[in-house]
Amino acid sequence: MAHNHYVTLAYAATFVPLGIALIAFTQQHFKSSRKLRDLLPPADSHEAQN
Amino acid sequence: MFFALKPSSFMNFKAKALPYTTLLSFILIGLGLYWVFFLTPPDYQQGECVRILFVHVPAAWLCLGIYGAMGVMSLMGLVTRQPTYHIICRSSAFVGLTFNIICLVTGSLWGKPMWGTWWVWDARLTSVAVLALLYVGYILLTNLFDDPEEGARKGAFLLIVGLLNLPVIKWSVTWWNTLHQPASVFRADGPHLAPEFLYPLGIMALGFGLLAFSLILLRTSTTIQEMRSRSILMQELRRKTYGA
Numbered sequence: 356m357a358h359n360h361y362v363t364l365a366y367a368a369t370f371v372p373l374g375i376a377l378i379a380f381t382q383q384h385f386k387s388s389r390k391l392r393d394l395l396p397p398a399d400s401h402e403a404q405n
Numbered sequence: 406m407f408f409a410l411k412p413s414s415f416m417n418f419k420a421k422a423l424p425y426t427t428l429l430s431f432i433l434i435g436l437g438l439y440w441v442f443f444l445t446p447p448d449y450q451q452g453e454c455v456r457i458l459f460v461h462v463p464a465a466w467l468c469l470g471i472y473g474a475m476g477v478m479s480l481m482g483l484v485t486r487q488p489t490y491h492i493i494c495r496s497s498a499f500v501g502l503t504f505n506i507i508c509l510v511t512g513s514l515w516g517k518p519m520w521g522t523w524w525v526w527d528a529r530l531t532s533v534a535v536l537a538l539l540y541v542g543y544i545l546l547t548n549l550f551d552d553p554e555e556g557a558r559k560g561a562f563l564l565i566v567g568l569l570n571l572p573v574i575k576w577s578v579t580w581w582n583t584l585h586q587p588a589s590v591f592r593a594d595g596p597h598l599a600p601e602f603l604y605p606l607g608i609m610a611l612g613f614g615l616l617a618f619s620l621i622l623l624r625t626s627t628t629i630q631e632m633r634s635r636s637i638l639m640q641e642l643r644r645k646t647y648g649a
Binding site: 359361362364365366368369372373376377380381383384387388390391394395 | 452453454456457460461464499500503506507510511514515517518616620623624626627630631633634637638
């Protein structure tokens with residue numbers, strides 16, 4: 356495949372925001388899971404998270 | 406049709422589905438990228454730029470599909486009074502807006518070498534830009550109210566009214582004389598694409614769809630967990646304040 360900078364830019368414009376969204380959402384998810392686990396008594400934490 | 410979706414049922418579903426949908430989306434996107442860059446030939450007219458369409462078209466389908474699903478879920482939220490539907494809508498809005506922006510940017514990057522311009526105010530491009538404004542409006546509106554239920558209700562009405570834009574986007578290329586080409590895949594007489602382009606496009610679309618679904622599951626479950634944490638903190642605060 357011959358190099359084309361429009362193609363490179365288009366794929367960067369697609370995968371960079373999607374990658375950032377995936378990483379940010381995963382981090383937020385783990386943070387909120389940890390916070391909820393800390394607030395709940397140990398016996399309830401697993402059940403409440405599910 | 407209108408069934409109650411409880412937060413606990415959603416969290417159970419998320420726990421089971423999320424690892425599979427995420428993994429499958431990575432596999433499909435990986436396979437799609439390999440097909441697009443190593444097996445698909447350049448187009449006789451568009452040259453290498455045809456490869457942009459393998460991300461532009463799925464992004465366009467997804468921003469429309471997510472908005473349509475949000476409209477239906479808003480209606481279900483209003484009918485069943487289950488907050489889970491509104492939470493899913495709010496989470497989907499970020500994902501839908503991301504795909505909408507990707508669609509507009511990659512479309513511009515294709516338009517410059519093919520049409521000689523980054524942007525034209527043609528019916529298809531303008532109606533997709535209006536869709537992005539609807540997403541932004543919905544996000545702003547739902548965050549505007551102190552009472553989240555009030556925000557969700559007002560946002561739901563905006564979403565339902567905005568559904569009118571979807572047929573305009575779909576048939577804009579038929580109703581008006583546009584620079585944007587007519588539909589090539591979803592046509593009454595079948596797809597007008599060569600298999601070399603159609604199959605990788607289908608794989609990329611499926612991969613992106615599953616990725617969007619995973620992102621929505623992740624974001625929604627985070628919001629539900631945050632709401633639970635806030636509710637527990639409020640209960641503790643009440644107990645400490647009133648000693649009850």
